[in-house]
Amino acid sequence: xxxxxxxxxxxxxxxxxxxxxKDFEAIKKELDxxxxxxxxxxxxxxxxxxxxxxxxxxQLLEITLILKYKYDFNISKDEILDSLLNVKDNFKGEADCYxxxxxxxxxxxxxxGTLRSGxxxxxxxxxxxxxxxxxxxxxKAKGNIIVLGTLRGVAQAGDGGDEKAVVxxxxxxxxxxxxxxxxxxxxxxxxxxxxxxIARIIDGKVLIEPYLPNK
Amino acid sequence: MENEKLGTxxxxxxxxxxxxxxxxxxxxxxxxxxxxxxxxxxDADIGLRxxxxxxxxxxxxxxxxxxxxxKNCRLKQALIKDKRxxxxxxxxxxxxxxxxxxxxxxxxxxxxxxxxxxxxxxxxSPAGIEQGFQYSIAGADxxxxxxxxxxxxVRDADRVIGILEAKELYNxxxxxxxxxxxxxxxxDMMNIxxxxxxxxxxxxxxxxDDEAIVISTNKGEPVVLDEKSKAGQAYRxxxxxxxxxxxxxxxxxxxxxxxxSKIIKLxxxx
Numbered sequence: 001x002x003x004x005x006x007x008x009x010x011x012x013x014x015x016x017x018x019x020x021x022k023d024f025e026a027i028k029k030e031l032d033x034x035x036x037x038x039x040x041x042x043x044x045x046x047x048x049x050x051x052x053x054x055x056x057x058x059q060l061l062e063i064t065l066i067l068k069y070k071y072d073f074n075i076s077k078d079e080i081l082d083s084l085l086n087v088k089d090n091f092k093g094e095a096d097c098y099x100x101x102x103x104x105x106x107x108x109x110x111x112x113g114t115l116r117s118g119x120x121x122x123x124x125x126x127x128x129x130x131x132x133x134x135x136x137x138x139x140k141a142k143g144n145i146i147v148l149g150t151l152r153g154v155a156q157a158g159d160g161g162d163e164k165a166v167v168x169x170x171x172x173x174x175x176x177x178x179x180x181x182x183x184x185x186x187x188x189x190x191x192x193x194x195x196x197x198i199a200r201i202i203d204g205k206v207l208i209e210p211y212l213p214n215k
Numbered sequence: 216m217e218n219e220k221l222g223t224x225x226x227x228x229x230x231x232x233x234x235x236x237x238x239x240x241x242x243x244x245x246x247x248x249x250x251x252x253x254x255x256x257x258d259a260d261i262g263l264r265x266x267x268x269x270x271x272x273x274x275x276x277x278x279x280x281x282x283x284x285x286k287n288c289r290l291k292q293a294l295i296k297d298k299r300x301x302x303x304x305x306x307x308x309x310x311x312x313x314x315x316x317x318x319x320x321x322x323x324x325x326x327x328x329x330x331x332x333x334x335x336x337x338x339x340s341p342a343g344i345e346q347g348f349q350y351s352i353a354g355a356d357x358x359x360x361x362x363x364x365x366x367x368x369v370r371d372a373d374r375v376i377g378i379l380e381a382k383e384l385y386n387x388x389x390x391x392x393x394x395x396x397x398x399x400x401x402x403d404m405m406n407i408x409x410x411x412x413x414x415x416x417x418x419x420x421x422x423x424d425d426e427a428i429v430i431s432t433n434k435g436e437p438v439v440l441d442e443k444s445k446a447g448q449a450y451r452x453x454x455x456x457x458x459x460x461x462x463x464x465x466x467x468x469x470x471x472x473x474x475x476s477k478i479i480k481l482x483x484x485x
Contacts, residue, residue, distance in 0.1 A: 114415050116377030117370055134373050134413055152413070 006030045008038075014046030017063070022054035031063070035071050047073050057105065106143050115139070115153065135175055141165070147172075154178070163201045168211060172197040182206055220253075222330040225337050225457070226355035228379075230371030232342030234363045235392040238428060238438075239450075240339035241269045243359075245437040246454030248303040252334040255294065257326075258308035259351040260341040261316055267307045270297065271435020281309035284321040290328055299440070304333070314346040319353035326354025335457075344378055352379065358387035359419065364394055364405040373414055388419035390453065395424045396467040420453035422446050423467050 005027045007018045019027055047067065050060055067073040107125035117136025121127055126143035129151075137153035139145050145157045147169035156178035158165025163180035176185045177199055184206045198211040227240045237260075244256035258266035261281065267273045278293035283306070297303035306329075309316060329336045340351035352358065358379050362372040372389075379387055391407055398404035411418055425446035431438040439450040445465065452462045 116380075117374040119377050132413075132415060136370060136374065150412075 004030070006034055008034070008042070011048060014048045015042065016048040017050045017067070019050060019052035019055060019063070024055065024059050027055075028063075028066070031066065042071070042073065045074075047075055108143075109141075114149075117153075133169075144168070166198055166200040168196070168198040170196045172199065172208065177206060179206055220331065220334060222253075222333045222336055223357060224326045224330060224355045225335065225357045225359055226340050226352050226384075227337060227359045227361060228340035228348065228351065228375055229342065229361045229368070230344060230375040231362075231368045234361050234368050235422070236342070236361050237266050237269055237339050238432060239359070239361050239390060239392065239422075240266060240337050241437045242439040242447075242450035243454055243457065244303060244335070244337045245270075245297075245300070246439045246450050247335050247337075247457065248297070248300040249439070249451070250454060250458060251302075252458070253302040253332070254335045254337065255304040255306060255329055255333045257306045257329075257336060257338045259317075259322075259338050259347065261308045261347065262310065262313045263341065264308040264310045266339050267295070267305060268435060269432050270305055270437065272297065272305050272307075273435075276307045279307045279309040280325070281312050281316045284317055284325060290325070314341070314350075317350050319350045322350040322353040344375065348375075348378075352382060352384060355384060358384050359390060360387050360414070360416065361390045361392050362410065362414075363392050364399070364407075364410060366405070369405070369410055369413060376414060376416060387416050389414060389416050390420040390422060391418070392422045393424040394421055394467065418464075419456050420449055421464055421467070422449040422453075423465070 005019065005021050005023070007020075008015050009018050021027065050063055052060065055063070064075065068075040109121065109123040109125060109127050111121055111127065111129045112131060114131045115121065115129060115133045115137040117134055120138045120140070121129075122140040124142040127139055127141040127145045129139070129145075129147045129149065132149040133139060133147055133151045133153040133155070135152045138156075139153065140156045140159050142159050142162065142165075143157070144165050145155045145167045147155075147167075149169070150171040151167070151169035151174050153174065154176045155167050155174050157167045158180040159178075161180050163182075165179055167174070167177060167179065171194060174186060176183065178184075179199065179201050182201060182204070195210045196212055197208050199206055199208045201207070225243075227236050227243070229236050240256055244254050248254045256266060256270070257280065258264055259280070260266070264279075267276060272295050275295045278288040280293065282288045283290050283293045294304040294306055297305065326336055326338075338351055338355060341347035360372050360376060362368045376387055379385075389411065391410055394407070395404055399406045407418070407421060423445045425438070425444055427438050427441055427444035428446050431441060431444075437450075438444050438447045439454070441447040445467070449465055452465065455462050
């Protein structure tokens with residue numbers, strides 16, 4: 001008997017979609033067939049997310065959009081991206097592809113303007129600051145931190161232990177830098193490199209280097 | 216007064232103490248009245264009153280700001296007319312009370328009332344970011360941030376700008392006080408560019424460190440009245456920038472070498 005490519009499964013909090021294989025066209029067709037028969041069944045159900053091993057993130061997004069717009073699943077715009085990420089929380093340890101997504105991409109908070117002393121931004125995704133981060137300001141992100149300006153405050157990327165997270169800035173002069181569980185501070189004394197730089201963990205140490213070395 | 220005006224309320228604040236808020240308030244207030252505007256300067260530093268001393272008006276105080284908000288007297292009874300200018304008034308702080316004597320709503324009401332009678336209301340805020348600071352900024356339309364070229368003062372200024380933004384008081388103006396050009400030149404003092412780079416707000420004045428300030432403060436004569444003083448000139452320029460004139464920044468090194476200082480070049484280069 002042919003194995004189902006697409007299968008809705010129930011959990012205590014709602015339903016999630018389990019997808020096997022990587023033949024995207026076949027998966028979409030089977031999803032359509034299934035929905036035709038059980039359209040009413042899912043009305044009002046809470047949709048938790050999509051679980052799969054072999055689809056790309058773009059394909060996942062397409063599936064989520066199909067569910068929302070073609071079949072009226074109760075998914076808000078914010079949840080479209082979240083649903084991709086939340087899968088990881090709901091099925092811890094099962095879907096490796098998502099933990100990779102969180103470091104590489106994932107949701108992002110944009111802040112416009114200067115972040116000043118005493119101001120804090122915390123986000124369980126990436127943070128992008130279009131402006132400066134002054135001394136005394138604090139950034140904390142599960143993912144990466146990008147500052148399109150000067151970073152002089154404290155930045156904590158990969159909060160929760162993600163050592164693949166990075167911190168990048170047009171001018172990287174942080175009071176303190178934390179990536180994953182590693183904390184480093186800027187050297188004592190004056191130093192001013194007016195080059196865009198990126199900080200990341202390599203071999204258990206924080207390495208800071210220009211990301212446009214030829215400029 | 217006959218026809219109703221709608222004045223502008225400006226709060227002078229800094230976060231850090233001792234950077235020159237009171238001196239700045241006294242001089243901007245006097246500077247604006249030299250230019251012919253009707254001005255009231257309000258001392259919001261309740262319990263640590265000294266704007267009256269700097270203005271040389273201490274012996275005229277009968278009622279104060281707390282009497283006004285508690286309705287022990289009429290507003291006009293508490294306003295002290297300056298000895299030099301017809302249209303310059305001072306609303307003194309109370310010395311026997313503390314900062315809990317005034318609430319932000321009362322301050323808004325007071326400033327709204329003053330706006331009907333004056334072109335400019337200049338509020339001298341206390342140091343810090345607590346109660347006193349909170350009611351000082353409550354009725355203000357514009358904030359002037361005073362800082363000195365020290366990292367601690369700049370840090371506090373930055374914090375205050377953030378709080379002002381949170382209170383929806385945007386685009387504060389910056390005065391860098393007590394700059395010493397020869398020290399900046401030697402690289403021993405932060406230069407204006409460094410400060411503006413961090414704070415990222417509009418610069419409205421640079422005031423040099425000047426002995427004349429100490430003398431004028433002790434005499435109760437704002438330095439802005441001293442034609443020969445560089446600091447006085449700086450405050451006259453700030454007053455004119457407040458009313459919207461475009462004035463070049465002072466050449467602070469003129470005395471020493473007669474050529475454009477690095478600061479000035481950097482400023483004009485911007």
